[in-house]
Amino acid sequence: MNKLWVIIKQVYLKNIKSGSFIFLVLSPIIFGLVGLGIGYLVMHSQTTPNIAVITDTPAAQQILAKNKSDFKVTQNITTAAAAEKALRSKKIDGYLTLNLQQATPQASLIQRQGGNTVSSTTLKTQLTALKTNVMAAKLKLTPQQTRALMQPINLKQKTLVFKDGHQASNRNDRQQAIIIAINVITIAIFIFLAYYSQIIAQEIASEKGSRIMEIILSSISATTHFLGKIIAMLMLMFTQVLFYLIIGGIAYQVFKDNQTVTSIMKSVDLSILTAPEIIYAFVFGFIAILLYVIAAAMLASVVSRQEQTSQAVTPIMMLGLLGYYGGILVMGGTKSSVINIGSYIPFIGQSIMPIRLAAGDATTLNAWLSLGITVIFLILLTAVAVTFYRSNVLVYSDSGFFKSFKTSWSIMRSERKQKRA
Amino acid sequence: MLEINNLTKTFGSLKAVTNESFHVEQGHILGLIGQNGAGKTTTFRMILNFLTPDTGTITWQGQPLTRKEADIIGYLPEERGLYPKMSIEDQILFFAELKGKKRKDIRPKIDAWMDRFQVKGKRTDKVKSLSKGNQQKVQLIATLIHEPDLIILDEPFSGLDPVNASLLEQGIKGMRDRGAAIIYSSHDMGNVSAISDDIVMLKQGQVVLNGAVDTIRESFGQTRVFLQSPLTEAEVQAIPGVQAVTRKGQRLTITLSDPEAGKTIFTAATKQGYIREFSQQPPTLDEIFRLKAGAANE
Numbered sequence: 001m002n003k004l005w006v007i008i009k010q011v012y013l014k015n016i017k018s019g020s021f022i023f024l025v026l027s028p029i030i031f032g033l034v035g036l037g038i039g040y041l042v043m044h045s046q047t048t049p050n051i052a053v054i055t056d057t058p059a060a061q062q063i064l065a066k067n068k069s070d071f072k073v074t075q076n077i078t079t080a081a082a083a084e085k086a087l088r089s090k091k092i093d094g095y096l097t098l099n100l101q102q103a104t105p106q107a108s109l110i111q112r113q114g115g116n117t118v119s120s121t122t123l124k125t126q127l128t129a130l131k132t133n134v135m136a137a138k139l140k141l142t143p144q145q146t147r148a149l150m151q152p153i154n155l156k157q158k159t160l161v162f163k164d165g166h167q168a169s170n171r172n173d174r175q176q177a178i179i180i181a182i183n184v185i186t187i188a189i190f191i192f193l194a195y196y197s198q199i200i201a202q203e204i205a206s207e208k209g210s211r212i213m214e215i216i217l218s219s220i221s222a223t224t225h226f227l228g229k230i231i232a233m234l235m236l237m238f239t240q241v242l243f244y245l246i247i248g249g250i251a252y253q254v255f256k257d258n259q260t261v262t263s264i265m266k267s268v269d270l271s272i273l274t275a276p277e278i279i280y281a282f283v284f285g286f287i288a289i290l291l292y293v294i295a296a297a298m299l300a301s302v303v304s305r306q307e308q309t310s311q312a313v314t315p316i317m318m319l320g321l322l323g324y325y326g327g328i329l330v331m332g333g334t335k336s337s338v339i340n341i342g343s344y345i346p347f348i349g350q351s352i353m354p355i356r357l358a359a360g361d362a363t364t365l366n367a368w369l370s371l372g373i374t375v376i377f378l379i380l381l382t383a384v385a386v387t388f389y390r391s392n393v394l395v396y397s398d399s400g401f402f403k404s405f406k407t408s409w410s411i412m413r414s415e416r417k418q419k420r421a
Numbered sequence: 422m423l424e425i426n427n428l429t430k431t432f433g434s435l436k437a438v439t440n441e442s443f444h445v446e447q448g449h450i451l452g453l454i455g456q457n458g459a460g461k462t463t464t465f466r467m468i469l470n471f472l473t474p475d476t477g478t479i480t481w482q483g484q485p486l487t488r489k490e491a492d493i494i495g496y497l498p499e500e501r502g503l504y505p506k507m508s509i510e511d512q513i514l515f516f517a518e519l520k521g522k523k524r525k526d527i528r529p530k531i532d533a534w535m536d537r538f539q540v541k542g543k544r545t546d547k548v549k550s551l552s553k554g555n556q557q558k559v560q561l562i563a564t565l566i567h568e569p570d571l572i573i574l575d576e577p578f579s580g581l582d583p584v585n586a587s588l589l590e591q592g593i594k595g596m597r598d599r600g601a602a603i604i605y606s607s608h609d610m611g612n613v614s615a616i617s618d619d620i621v622m623l624k625q626g627q628v629v630l631n632g633a634v635d636t637i638r639e640s641f642g643q644t645r646v647f648l649q650s651p652l653t654e655a656e657v658q659a660i661p662g663v664q665a666v667t668r669k670g671q672r673l674t675i676t677l678s679d680p681e682a683g684k685t686i687f688t689a690a691t692k693q694g695y696i697r698e699f700s701q702q703p704p705t706l707d708e709i710f711r712l713k714a715g716a717a718n719e
Contacts (some may be wrong), residue, residue: 006518014504211502215563218469218496218573219519220490333548394471 003220007228012235015199023193025240049093049116051109052077057100060130064096070122081388086153091298094118098127100134159214160253178272179358182281186327186351189285192240195383196233196289197296197313203229204300204393205309213393217403220388233293280379287371288350291378292316295347299383301392302404316347323348329356344370346377388412422446423468423486423571423602428477430463434702435462437463438626441477445602447570450593452617452634454607454706456714459607462499465573468604469496481571492521497567498608499576501560505549507654509540509559512548516563529564534562537587538643541705559590565596572596574605590616610707622713629713637702645708646675647684649698650690660685670697 015021053061054368066075074092077083083095093115099106107127111117125348129150136146206214255261272278299312326342330352343352343362353370356362391412428441438460443449453461466472468479470488479486481493503512510531517527531544540553540557548559557580565572574593578586593616597603607613613620614634622630629635648657650673654666657675662682667674677683682700690696704712 003519003521006515010515014506072706150462207502210505211498211500212504213502214498214500215496215502215516216519217471217497218494219491219516 004224004228004231007216007220007225008232011203011229013230015203015232016239019237021199022141025243028244047116048072049089049111049118051118052092052095054078054080054082054083054095055098055100057098057134060098060100060134063130064126067122067370068125086174089245090115091136096123097269098130100131103132105131108353127395132322174269174272174275175360177269177360178275178277179355180279181272181330182354182358184284185278185328186324186354189288189350190324192237193289193292193320193352194317196237197292197316198291199228199236200233200310201296201309201313202299202306205303205306205312208301209304209306222393226386227410228294228387229297230290233399234290237289265296276364277354277358280357280371284350284354284371287374287378288347289380291346291374293322294378294382296387297380298388301389301406302408304404319347320351323351327351327355329360333359335361344373346374346381349374424478424480424483424601425468426478426480426481428467428474429463430467430472436626438467438470438474438623439521439625441626441628443605443621443628443631445571447500448597448600449618450597450603450605451618452613452620453604454524454608454610454613454620454710455606458625459542460626461623462575463577464623465496465604468496468573485580490571492567493599494571495520495564495567497561497574497577498563499579500704501557503520503548503556503560503563505547507548507710508545508547509535509542509551509660510544511560513566517567520567520569522567528581530566531595534566538562554581558585558588561592565592568599568601570605572601572602572605574603576607577605578607578609580604586612591702610705614706622710622712634706636710638706641704641709641711641712642677642704643680643683644676644677645702645704646673647688647697647698647700647702648673648675648685648686648696651693652686652690654691657686659687686697 020113041166048071052074054066054077055061061073061078064071067077068071070367074086075097076316077086077092078412080095081095083092087095087110090112092112094109094117097106097108097110109118109120109123132150133146136149139151150356169307207216252261256265295316296313299316300309303309303312323342326339326348329336329339339352340356340362343356343366349370353362353367357364388408422444423443426442426505429436429440430438441460441464443451453464455461455569463472467474468486470486470491481490495678503514510528513531513534514524514527518524529600531695535544538550538561539591540555540558541560542555548556551559561577564574572593577593581589590612593603593605617634619633620627620630621638649671652673654668654673657663657673660682662677662679662685664678665676675686680701687699687701
């Protein structure tokens with residue numbers, strides 16, 4: 001059997017059974033469920049308040065009673081005394097005194113401390129409408145005139161987006177949604193690359209520290225071992241994504257008739273997922289993850305003990321964060337040549353370029369250029385990493401990380417010279 | 422046959438190995454001895470292709486030894502390495518798979534190997550639950566179970582008690598009888614003389630001794646005499662050709678500058694008839710090792 005496959009299988013199975021991987025995969029679902037649960041509790045602890053309406057215009061009580069979602073009107077209470085009594089015995093949460101027949105209509109709401117509260121905004125809107133109707137009737141306006149009077153002004157909004165000097169799209173909501181989606185993708189990618197860099201670094205450092213590496217490398221080439229580990233990391237990542245897709249699919253099937261879900265699904269435009277900007281973000285993200293995993297593997301091959309792993313991985317994690325903050329700045333509308341240059345730099349560009357592209361700040365050509373630079377860099381890095389890995393995984397040093405790194409570098413160069421000669 | 426020809430390897434200004442040459446035939450055991458830093462591990466690493474020699478060649482059956490031959494090699498590193506959370510069985514199977522074997526071919530053999538080395542534990546036990554000695558045996562099984570033709574053992578005896586050391590000795594001899602070429606390093610000259618057919622001694626990266634154990638010992642001359650007789654230390658010391666005399670209980674250990682002096686000692690000691698012991702020998706490997714290690718560079 002292919003030895004590359006032996007390595008992939010071993011790394012994959014070992015990690016997929018590990019507690020930390022299972023937790024990583026499940027944590028967003030767990031946190032999501034906890035969040036939903038809290039939201040549900042908050043929503044349901046607040047039930048519709050019961051109120052009484054004491055008014056000089058009985059029709060007003062009827063109209064307010066029709067609103068069943070914001071408050072419920074207890075219609076048999078019509079006097080202030082009865083309302084007061086009901087409030088004291090906690091039968092109602094508040095009562096509204098409404099005098100529409102006066103020259104200046106008046107309304108007052110008395111609520112019970114600890115009862116369910118009535119949203120004053122909704123109530124105000126309704127009362128204003130009521131008042132307008134009553135006034136209209138007094139002024140003897142026709143229903144048409146009343147409607148015209150009540151009609152709010154229709155404000156149409158439109159923001160133009162210019163890309164490459166041309167008007168690219170006038171659907172601003174969609175563009176905004178894309179930028180937000182890209183931001184979510186960038187965060188997800190940062191989490192993925194941080195996690196998988198850490199995992200592969202741990203893998204290599206522990207194998208090196210426990211000297212298993214020597215036995216493995218007496219059987220297979222360092223290149224095969226290195227690539228096997230990288231492929232296994234990618235497979236773990238795909239497993240994780242696939243798991244979310246399956247869980248998402250199942251959840252959708254189960255809850256698709258639920259009112260909340262339907263309303264959310266209506267407000268989310270799923271078609272943005274196929275928008276070019278989003279696809280670019282995914283491509284950038286995928287290459288970035290590869291880049292980080294390979295760099296982490298290379299750096300981890302220098303350390304002699306597992307405890308030094310974080311020291312080895314920290315520098316590239318800082319780069320990742322740098323890119324991430326760069327992306328946030330672009331989202332906030334910051335334009336700076338430093339950020340523009342950053343969007344072309346491997347390790348950073350993946351978080352900046354997709355947002356610049358979506359914000360109309362960069363062209364497709366810019367994106368391709370950045371992608372091209374990153375891919376070329378990835379190929380070079382892989383070649384260097386493999387050579388580096390081969391000459392380092394068997395070098396042990398008790399000195400610090402940077403000193404070991406220098407030693408490794410000189411050994412690699414001397415080995416390369418021998419191979420060429 | 423494994424042939425090492427004129428290997429030289431430097432790390433910066435450090436000459437790890439200089440002009441090293443020796444060979445190991447199939448069905449032979451070669452002991453590679455030398456102090457720490459003499460170049461033993463560097464030699465192994467070049468054979469295993471971990472390091473590229475500056476000059477010189479390494480051949481197996483007349484062909485350069487490359488990665489392609491990895492499957493015929495069994496290697497036990499100086500510092501043992503196993504996955505602590507893996508079961509004994511999975512550990513052995515994983516290493517065997519890396520040597521190109523199929524799990525189903527190796528699985529039935531595990532029990533026999535565990536019996537042979539008296540590993541205490543079930544094959545489903547996690548490696549970390551085993552004692553250090555038992556982990557070492559598992560490591561050894563992983564090195565040998567794919568029946569390699571070339572076996573490289575870096576300090577296999579270190580940390581083993583006498584019972585386990587003799588189990589290992591039997592294991593190594595078993596592999597030799599199967600026709601494997603075996604090369605191992607050791608500090609313990611007792612083990613080396615017990616199982617090696619040939620030895621190579623390295624000192625500061627150079628071969629200072631190379632050949633069959635007996636031939637090497639004989640080449641130092643019959644300069645050791647063990648004697649139990651009425652002769653006193655002073656009487657022995659007075660004999661020409663005697664370099665040094667030490668007493669331990671009844672027994673005198675005599676170092677000769679001239680092996681011929683042995684005859685004079687024998688005649689003097691047996692003047693009154695029966696004596697309990699007279700044995701003239703070449704120096705032991707241990708003595709040769711000390712002698713060579715202590716000597717100034719030639």
